Amino acid sequence: MATVTLEKLVKRYGNLEVVHGIDLAIRDREFIALVGPSGCGKSTTLRMIAGLEDVSAGTIRIGGDIVNDLPPRSRNISMVFQSYALYPHMTVAENMGFSLKIAKRPADEIERRVAEAAAILHLEPLLHRRPSQLSGGQRQRVAMGRAIVRHPEVFLFDEPLSNLDAKLRGEMRTEIKKLHAKVQSTVVYVTHDQVEAMTLADRIVIMRDGHIEQVGTPDEVFSRPATRFVASFIGSPPMNLVDGVIDAGFVVFANGDRLPVPEAFRGSVTAGEKVVFGLRPDDLYPTGHGLHSGEATAVHETALRVAITEPLGNETLVFLEFAGREWVSRMLNPRPLVIGEPVRASFDLARAHLFSAETGRAIQRKGV
Template structure:
């Protein structure tokens, strides 16, 4: 396993249309890093540049401390797992997993050892004589991952490998990939548009938008200390509530005469801002001295274990994560409490966090 380092990496087409804008980041040896962002943000392009499948317009890609900008993919000691399983339909699972090793003239005894070790790890050792058509989507993805494992590469690259699976299989395979990382202790870089996958799998997450790195940090920091309004609005299910306010005299006016108290760390700000609060930090007021805000129920979304409730608070629409038993009808007036310690302020122009 090896570290991967990107130094001011850029990608442009025809020298004009830039899709990756000078990205710096380091993936430590043995780390699981996820690139996440909406479609078109450049995450797959960045992964393909690391793999050598896309040329680099500027900057450096280093694998194991060595600049690999001009090295072909086969010389970078990486293994890639794609969204499309790319299995040979006429070959057995064993032969699919062994194919790359045979191209490298690996001794047959070593091929058998590696294939069987990977198959047992992925729990497909009882089906190695089958062909891909006889497998489920999850089993095919295990074979594709097994084909990468037998290579014993320095770095594993995953390009949205679970996108073709249904929700239940995605959940199962997500757990399998996390366990696989724990067992192999390998360097892995994983691309997804699914922020739940990113949060559950990663040691660190790079959030990308329009080819820019918006934040690179641990899942906890990404969720609780977003560096930008884009990060706050992209992570979480549902994402952070974002709404307009005007700060003055230690509170934010959010419309209709409703003033939301701010903690001392934010109360010094002034003027128009974007405020943010996670749904779990909006709750019904208790009779224990809470600073209450008037609200009105707009929409209920029962989810079994909880109910998402959209509330009108001043001029803002806030989603609250409430108990499954909550059943107040739309239009019902309520008193709610927004925990000031969990409020975030963002610059409405640049989107940067004000902290």
């Protein structure tokens, strides 16, 4: 059993509070990703769980026991660092077996467990090399090997893939996913890369400025973002978010352009209320070129002009002029478009989002 529970967790450096009393319950064997922009407190939170930073207030429990004042070595955790943090003077095998040596395990057991971990991570041919003789990807695998030989209850990953190039990052992402399936430990994974979070995690914790904005499965945070920040942070290209005012069943934008208030929000908004209208690029498309065009639900069509296009081969990102700014739309099965060309654009209002301009929180939908 290795649940990790954070209760009213606070971190202060002098007078500067960087984590403002967060609560989070991580289940046994769950893969949790902490994401957010740099400086949001995600790494600090992870380091507090690891015991590398003192807790200013609140409690951390691992497997039910309060670990606030335990040193890292007594928490039964292991951690993978962004910079790998291998011991430069030890071979790969020594690096991986170091924690067991410190724990005074017998030599044959160390050898066996290192060999097991090496087999999982395909490190056998490298066991007698030193870290300086390895590539970045190999070093990262050694760092993970060092973490798994201990059979910890909780794995902590601190941006483990940030120092790798894009191709290797993709490969290692898959490796981490396989690794989790094999070792079945609780994982807390910090990243600023939403793709890593979406692909790896069972649940994602989105943090900003030392607060948790939303906790949810990848699907939940993508399709039901709880705040305007989450909406803008998750998804690529990001959601179109435009300020407007409710007026007689319409969202009216600054330049007078308007869209009908989506069905699901009628009754939840009042005239004169300031809102932020959000629509993902997938849900705004040149008519006939959309993801959901076959099952049109509440499509609002209007004529717009193409500002610029970014062809990606299988699809084209089309920037359309509307409400005094450019809206990103995704065009599937693209055909060539010219800048300035008028197109019919479909707004899939059933998938639109409304946030309160004041609080930034999502406005309740009917029947949810």
